[in-house]
Amino acid sequence: MRTSLLQGGRALLVVVFAFPIVFMLISSFKPDAQIFADLSSLRAVLPVGELSLDNYRGVFDRVPAERFLVNSVLISVVTVALGILINSMAAFALSRMRWAGRRVVLAAIIATLIVPFETFALPLVWWVNKLPWLELHGFQLQLTEGWLDTYHVQVLPFLANAFSIYLFYQYFTSIPVELDEAARMDGAGWFAIYRRVVMPLSGPAIATVAILTFLPAWNSYLWPLMVVQSEDLRPVMVGIQYFFQLNVSWGQIMAYASMITVPVLVLFVAFQRAFIGSIAAAGVKG
Numbered sequence: 001m002r003t004s005l006l007q008g009g010r011a012l013l014v015v016v017f018a019f020p021i022v023f024m025l026i027s028s029f030k031p032d033a034q035i036f037a038d039l040s041s042l043r044a045v046l047p048v049g050e051l052s053l054d055n056y057r058g059v060f061d062r063v064p065a066e067r068f069l070v071n072s073v074l075i076s077v078v079t080v081a082l083g084i085l086i087n088s089m090a091a092f093a094l095s096r097m098r099w100a101g102r103r104v105v106l107a108a109i110i111a112t113l114i115v116p117f118e119t120f121a122l123p124l125v126w127w128v129n130k131l132p133w134l135e136l137h138g139f140q141l142q143l144t145e146g147w148l149d150t151y152h153v154q155v156l157p158f159l160a161n162a163f164s165i166y167l168f169y170q171y172f173t174s175i176p177v178e179l180d181e182a183a184r185m186d187g188a189g190w191f192a193i194y195r196r197v198v199m200p201l202s203g204p205a206i207a208t209v210a211i212l213t214f215l216p217a218w219n220s221y222l223w224p225l226m227v228v229q230s231e232d233l234r235p236v237m238v239g240i241q242y243f244f245q246l247n248v249s250w251g252q253i254m255a256y257a258s259m260i261t262v263p264v265l266v267l268f269v270a271f272q273r274a275f276i277g278s279i280a281a282a283g284v285k286g
Helices: 002-028 031-039 056-063 065-095 101-112 119-127 162-173 180-184 189-201 203-218 222-227 235-244 250-268 270-284
Strands: 132-137 138-145
Touching: 002 250, 031 250, 056 065, 056 250, 065 101, 065 162, 065 203, 065 222, 065 235, 065 250, 101 162, 119 222, 162 203, 180 189, 189 203, 203 250, 222 235, 235 250, 250 270
Parallel strands: none
Antiparallel strands: 132 138
């Protein structure tokens, strides 16, 4: 009886959380008039009535959606790949190597979690506008000033992440130190231990950090709005404001929202088990 009630409660939660997503997907195939006509009944979440791909075709006619998608994929993939490398190496140094002041450094890193991004967004804009960068002009490298309106300004400021470092740190401390000692007896250095011993055993942590890094990179809106002016460099989230200017079409909005939501859902479903396993391991260890 208790098990059936628990399963019923879980099913109800699934329905509650899935309802907006189902409504969005179904509405993306309906014209605006039918979307509003179906709101008062269950037809709003049922694939009935006049269904077509007109809204999706309208999205690509109204905005350069394919360019926005390519930009977001590029920015997110690079951020995830470099973020895993940088944060895991930092966590390895804090968890496996012994050096003076490492606990103070770890405490300082964790303390940054309480600082919201909005508090340092404007100072960060000022700094990235002053930082140098090497650009290729013809066959010569030239040093320029300012990162605004570039791809790297949307990636580099967010590579080091305190929560990712903490997750890796917690997971690395659960791996027996004896493996390091055995590897060192075989002549392995610290980088070899990191690459050949620790990282191959950290699949769940890597998957979790990948998800938690991908989500804010894909959903980034405020930062690109502040530092990117060129339409060719904008990510998908900035593109949604195009639909609220003239002639608002809710069907196209639902279609665009579906296009930018599905990749996130696919990523989470693909790494769901590893994500849950890593969070559980970090919670038990912590």
